[in-house]
Amino acid sequence: MPIYEYQCTKCGEKFAVRQSVGEDGSKLNCPKCNARNPSRLISSFFSPGPSVGEMSETSCPTCSSGVCDLPPM
């Protein structure tokens, strides 16, 4: 099972949850403040996107939304 990272929208706490593919985070609660509906942090390992700041240097800037034939610089 893949592990997804979530961030609490209330307190900003980041936590990882092991979930089945296709499951969403709507039933999850923040382990710190117990707020519902954390936002999923999309790992650049699976799908590079503009929302991932710290790993953005590994993704191609011209085709960050899809698969790229060019190796990252």
Ligand SMILES: [Zn+2]
């Ligand atoms: Zn929280």
